[in-house]
Amino acid sequence: MKQVKIGILGAGTVGSSLIKIIEKEKQRILQNHGLEIVIQKVGDRSYQKKEFLKNYNSTSNLEEVVDDSEIDIIVELLGGIEPAFSLLNQSLNNQKSIVTANKALLANKGKEIFEKVKELQKKNPKITIGFEASVGGALPIIKNLRRVWSFGQIQSLIGILNGTCNFIISRFEEGMEYEKALKIAQEKGFAEADPSFDISGKDAGQKLAIISSLAFGCWLEETQIQIEGIEKIHKIDFEIANKNNMKIRLLAISKKIQQKLLLRVHPTLIPRNHLLSDVRDEFNALLVEEEYSGITMIVGKGAGGFPTASAVLSDIVSIASGSSNLWFYDFSSYSLIEDGEYKFYLRFQTVDRTGVLAFISKILAENQISIASMHQEEGEEPVNVIIFTHTCKESSIYKAISQIDQNREIILSPTTIIRVF
Ligand code: HSE
Numbered sequence: 001m002k003q004v005k006i007g008i009l010g011a012g013t014v015g016s017s018l019i020k021i022i023e024k025e026k027q028r029i030l031q032n033h034g035l036e037i038v039i040q041k042v043g044d045r046s047y048q049k050k051e052f053l054k055n056y057n058s059t060s061n062l063e064e065v066v067d068d069s070e071i072d073i074i075v076e077l078l079g080g081i082e083p084a085f086s087l088l089n090q091s092l093n094n095q096k097s098i099v100t101a102n103k104a105l106l107a108n109k110g111k112e113i114f115e116k117v118k119e120l121q122k123k124n125p126k127i128t129i130g131f132e133a134s135v136g137g138a139l140p141i142i143k144n145l146r147r148v149w150s151f152g153q154i155q156s157l158i159g160i161l162n163g164t165c166n167f168i169i170s171r172f173e174e175g176m177e178y179e180k181a182l183k184i185a186q187e188k189g190f191a192e193a194d195p196s197f198d199i200s201g202k203d204a205g206q207k208l209a210i211i212s213s214l215a216f217g218c219w220l221e222e223t224q225i226q227i228e229g230i231e232k233i234h235k236i237d238f239e240i241a242n243k244n245n246m247k248i249r250l251l252a253i254s255k256k257i258q259q260k261l262l263l264r265v266h267p268t269l270i271p272r273n274h275l276l277s278d279v280r281d282e283f284n285a286l287l288v289e290e291e292y293s294g295i296t297m298i299v300g301k302g303a304g305g306f307p308t309a310s311a312v313l314s315d316i317v318s319i320a321s322g323s324s325n326l327w328f329y330d331f332s333s334y335s336l337i338e339d340g341e342y343k344f345y346l347r348f349q350t351v352d353r354t355g356v357l358a359f360i361s362k363i364l365a366e367n368q369i370s371i372a373s374m375h376q377e378e379g380e381e382p383v384n385v386i387i388f389t390h391t392c393k394e395s396s397i398y399k400a401i402s403q404i405d406q407n408r409e410i411i412l413s414p415t416t417i418i419r420v421f
Contacts, residue, residue: 001036002035002320003036004073004316004319005070006039006071006072006073006074007041007066007071007074008065008077009044009065009084009087010043010044010078010079011042011044011052011077013189013305014101014133014305014309015044016052016305017305017308018075019039019056020309021306021309021310022037025313029317033317037316037320040057040068041058041064041068041071042057042059042065043059043060043061045060045062047059047060048060062087063090065087066088066090067094072096073098073316073319074096074097074099075312076099076105077102079101079193080102080104081104084100085109088100088105088113092113092117092120095124097128097129097319098117099130099131099312100129100130101308101312102134103135103207104197104222106134106210107206107209110210110219110221111221113129117129130318130319132312132314133311133315135207135211136286136298136302137282137303138307138308139285139286140298141211141298144298145211145214149215149288149296152290153290155289155290156254156255156256156287157215157254157288158252158276158286159211159251159253159286160249160252160285160286161252161265161286161302162207162284162303163190163281163303164185164191165198165199165201166250166282166283166302167185167188167190167281167282167303168182168185168230169230169233169248170280172235173238173247175235185282188282189303189305190282190303200229201228202229204252205225205265207252208254208265209225212254212261215254216334218261218332226266227266228266229265232416232417233267233416233418236347236384237345237347237418240345240384240386245272246269246270246272247270248267248269249267249268249279250265250266250268251265251266251268251421252264252265256334259334260335260337261335262336262340263336267418268418268419268421269418269420275287275297276297279299282301282304283300283302284299285297285299285300339393340393341391341392341394342391342392342394342419342420343372343388343391343419344387344388344389344417344419345386346389346401346416347384348384348404349384349385349411349412350383350385350410351381351382351383351409351410352381356385359410360385361374363400363403363404364400366400367403368392368393368396369389369397369400371387373388381412382413398417
């Protein structure tokens with residue numbers, strides 16, 4: 001039997017679930033892995049208010065945890081860049097392995113952290129980093145990118161990577177209002193402390209930066225991803241999607257196109273029979289296209305305490321069992337595709353007056369945007385004018401829509417733009 005002592009930073013939704021699983025599964029972990037996991041210390045700023053910590057050696061001084069010489073692995077579940085970055089640096093300086101669920105940290109400071117681990121491994125190969133829980137909750141994405149899809153070239157990753165948005169979208173599909181759907185997602189522990197990180201697509205963008213770095217062997221950061229969230233999508237868009245045999249999903253996409261990378265997070269209209277259209281609620285999914293394995297899809301719970309904690313625990317067990325040596329790519333660099341080409345769905349909210357369609361179609365034509373179909377919903381103003389375009393450049397769409405939306409006498413609210421898969 002081997003004993004491993006862990007220090008936990010942050011006993012919120014994920015941290016408390018991790019403690020519960022470790023306690024409940026102690027015997028099974030011992031039996032299946034020959035491992036005794038000891039929770040040596042828990043650092044949490046408001047530990048005194050948390051009843052479940054009363055039997056643990058807890059402190060509000062987080063540095064005390066990373067400086068505890070008894071601890072082998074520091075498990076960082078604080079979220080955010082600081083103080084997590086400094087604490088993990090200090091843990092590495094103290095020759096400890098680290099496990100983190102922190103996508104914001106890795107999508108912004110990943111290069112520095114990984115290079116430090118790589119340097120330390122030269123002297124002490126046991127020091128490593130586990131970050132399975134940073135992307136897709138319970139889904140084994142990182143492990144598979146490092147071990148399974150690591151031989152041939154990866155062509156694309158297409159994912160649903162934010163459980164909160166997917167949960168809200170599922171409720172929209174049932175006719176629920178946004179505020180109520182978000183409140184439930186927060187109560188269930190899916191949303192970030194600041195839910196605008198979920199809704200704006202930022203959280204999915206951070207996750208896409210991490211997995212694209214691994215998939216394509218180049219360091220990518222959050223700032224390199226073009227991100228749009230679900231803020232401008234309304235119930236009416238789901239109704240129209242439904243009438244057109246389509247679904248709307250917030251997709252995170254990275255694709256290699258002729259040695260360039262396309263990196264995007266945006267709401268997308270997908271055909272109802274697409275593999276991702278049945279992914280609902282807080283579930284996440286990733287479609288990976290790789291040279292030898294072809295297309296593989298993994299689906300599972302992408303948010304919530306227990307699913308995320310299960311990924312954290314699997315990293316702890318792997319590191320303690322010595323099976324998590326991190327290997328590094330020769331990091332290459334790719335240039336990014338700044339201006340992608342797509343078909344678009346446009347929903348204009350307009351007055352119902354002679355010349356409205358002529359006004360819209362004239363500006364679209366001036367920007368080389370060809371209309372595939374057009375439909376006006378009858379009813380009270382503002383009326384919805386729906387246009388599906390043929391394939392055109394993103395830059396042309398944004399230029400045309402900003403010109404169209406300037407006419408406040410005709411266009412009553414900002415136009416909704418959704419890419420069509
Ligand atoms: N807020 C995240 C989500 C949690 O909704 O997917 C997991 O990172």
